[in-house]
Amino acid sequence: MTAEAAAPRASRLAAESGEPRALRSRRLLIDALLALLAERPLADLTVAELCRRAGVNRATFYGHWADQRALxxxxxxxxxxxxxxxxxxxxxxxxxxxxxxxxxxxxxxxxxxxxxxxxxxxxxxxxxxxxxxxxxxxxxxxxxxxxxxxxxxxxxxxxxxxxxxxxxxxxxxxxxxxxxxxxxxxxxxxxxxxxxxxxxxxxxxxxxx
Structure with missing residues (x-):
């Protein structure tokens, strides 16, 4: 199993267990999504854009979701x-x-x-x-x-x-x-x-x- 495949489980479990850092990154990404959706449709958004707006890296994103639609x-x-x-x-x-x-x-x-x-x-x-x-x-x-x-x-x-x-x-x-x-x-x-x-x-x- 690759690190990328293992990361989603680790990050999601961390958030579900109440780990503050994981919860914070999750919240930042959800807020970034909602902010960007006020500007244009979901189909036009990229993971890179979401990460830039949230101030997190792509590994963090993929630690929670497979893609922007899953988010x-x-x-x-x-x-x-x-x-x-x-x-x-x-x-x-x-x-x-x-x-x-x-x-x-x-x-x-x-x-x-x-x-x-x-x-x-x-x-x-x-x-x-x-x-x-x-x-x-x-x-x-x-x-x-x-x-x-x-x-x-x-x-x-x-x-x-x-x-x-x-x-x-x-x-x-x-x-x-x-x-x-x-x-x-x-x-x-x-x-x-x-x-x-x-x-x-x-x-x-x-x-x-």
Whole structure:
């Protein structure tokens, strides 16, 4: 195994274990990507450019990702995942429609972010070599969906025997919707979020009660 082939594992494991230097270089490269994407499309960016902007060397880059598309795939998966977060400890004192509103707000945030970065999302969703973007995004949103379903089961709203496959079904559907949203030109976030709400199971509380 070459040093270049071994480096990705070493750097990634270092970052995942919380090693400060690895985390810092990772953050610098993600920030460089986001800054450069404000100037031109993902397809026009090179690893050398990203490294110059971040102030790191190419070995450091390849210690984390195989190429710039893999970096974008991971960075944008994390951002959409973060937007999907609804802290369950904030839902305790809310009624079901209010709690449903929190999930609807997170959906609006995801739609808005995709709309603001359509060029990049089109590249990630549309490529035959998408660096596992769909799979990674589906996995991340399935984790969020699982937490949401647990909330509704605990409240006695969702059936206790909701099939475990439902969370991936829900996440996969949302990823497909986000891909279509990225590929289109619609910018009415609220109307789109309301339409998606109508696709949820009948037991899912609605924001309007």
């Amino acid at each position: 974008a795939s991971e960075a944008f998966t994390e951002l959409v995942d973060r937007l999907a977060e609804v802290p369950t400890d904030e839902l305790g004192g809310l009624g079901d429609p209010e709690a449903a509103g929190r999930y609807q707000d997170s959906l609006r945030g995801q739609l808005q972010y995709v709309a603001e970065h359509r060029t990049t999302f089109r590249a990630l969703f549309g490529s035959d070599a998408d660096a596992g973007f769909r799979r990674s995004l589906t996995d991340a949103l399935a984790r969020r969906a699982d937490l949401a379903v647990r909330v509704w089961i605990d409240r006695g709203v969702a059936p206790a025997d909701t099939p475990p496959e439902f969370v991936r079904y829900l996440a996969g559907g949302l990823v497909a919707v986000l891909a279509g949203w990225a590929d289109g030109e619609d910018d009415d976030v609220d109307a789109t979020a309301r339409r998606i709400q109508q696709l949820l199971p009948a037991w899912w509380p609605r924001q309007d009660g």
